[in-house]
Amino acid sequence: MRKVITAREAEELLRKGESAPAGAILTPSARDLLQGHVKLSGQHGGQPGVRTAPAPAAQKEYSVPDYEFKWTPGSDPKTPGEIDRFFNSPAIQTLKKRICDIGRRIWEKGYVDGNGGNITVRVGDNLVLCTPTLISKGFMAPEDICLIDLDGRQLAGTRKRTSEAITHLAIMKRQPQAKACVHAHPPHATAFAVAAVRPPTCMIPEAEVFLGEIGYAKYQTPGTPAVAEEVGQVAVDHYSVIMENHGVIVWGKDVEDAYWKLENTDAYCQTVWIASQLGGSLHTIGAEKLRDLIALRKSLGMQDRREGLKECELCDNSEFQPGVVCQVSPHVDGGGADGEKSDPQVEALVQQLTDQILKQFTAK
Numbered sequence: 001m002r003k004v005i006t007a008r009e010a011e012e013l014l015r016k017g018e019s020a021p022a023g024a025i026l027t028p029s030a031r032d033l034l035q036g037h038v039k040l041s042g043q044h045g046g047q048p049g050v051r052t053a054p055a056p057a058a059q060k061e062y063s064v065p066d067y068e069f070k071w072t073p074g075s076d077p078k079t080p081g082e083i084d085r086f087f088n089s090p091a092i093q094t095l096k097k098r099i100c101d102i103g104r105r106i107w108e109k110g111y112v113d114g115n116g117g118n119i120t121v122r123v124g125d126n127l128v129l130c131t132p133t134l135i136s137k138g139f140m141a142p143e144d145i146c147l148i149d150l151d152g153r154q155l156a157g158t159r160k161r162t163s164e165a166i167t168h169l170a171i172m173k174r175q176p177q178a179k180a181c182v183h184a185h186p187p188h189a190t191a192f193a194v195a196a197v198r199p200p201t202c203m204i205p206e207a208e209v210f211l212g213e214i215g216y217a218k219y220q221t222p223g224t225p226a227v228a229e230e231v232g233q234v235a236v237d238h239y240s241v242i243m244e245n246h247g248v249i250v251w252g253k254d255v256e257d258a259y260w261k262l263e264n265t266d267a268y269c270q271t272v273w274i275a276s277q278l279g280g281s282l283h284t285i286g287a288e289k290l291r292d293l294i295a296l297r298k299s300l301g302m303q304d305r306r307e308g309l310k311e312c313e314l315c316d317n318s319e320f321q322p323g324v325v326c327q328v329s330p331h332v333d334g335g336g337a338d339g340e341k342s343d344p345q346v347e348a349l350v351q352q353l354t355d356q357i358l359k360q361f362t363a364k
């Protein structure tokens, strides 16, 4: 796998007066930094590598806003008075406003209708801010937001918490990096959920880096422990999960981060859906290029379960699109055999299935 150079590493290289390793992948910000000082060469033949640069100019500091709520473990407020002071503290008031802001954005985007959708933000070992039940997400005020514990018991707030909070809590309990969840019913992604079609992979590089593989959770009745269990398991390895016959839930390090993943999910599903109307098969970037994107994703601090997958499994969209099928024959032990002869019976079955899927997609 090729090495990925991040902006921080690029800065380090500049400081030491060194060049990037030959063939390394540069993140966009690393490229910006290095291009200001060095000239890349040898991309096509010749001696690959990077020539050293003139002495770097004074380093400029850049900042990226961080909305993650950080608390000291073991410091949760316990008594009613402590909880009340915490719930009305300036930091929590700011978060309540941010939740209302995200609510307005999901409503304006048409991701929720009626009283649909819900938002949570983790604010302690056992504390979560949560939107109330039976409210339009487009018109919430900070005083509507509730405080609950990780078992769903309400601790503060005048309105009753949403019943779907237990699904958010199931994610937070299993995945400690999930500090905020947003659930909505965005029409394009929800159409995939209703058609029971998993979105294909390897189509758009930015989606692969910032969203990763979209998970798929089987249908269970909304608001029940069964849906919490099902979605909670799938979300351990997926930042975005399509909930069959229901909608989408995403998680992130803060509520803005989670919301972006919701936008990414619906835009991705919309684009794939439009592309599938244009005739012909959809083009994939291929497994080798996906490995580069997974490495880039990892360098940005995001995990990806696909690191452990076989080459042929990485862009296996056989459920979505005929002709893009993992080549490992189920009769060959050991797997990983490129160019292995396929079983004619399996081939015929795959063809039959893909014809059916194609028919569904082309039928108007």
Ligand SMILES: [Zn+2]
Pocket: 116, 117, 164, 183, 184, 185, 222, 246, 247
């Ligand atoms: Zn819902």
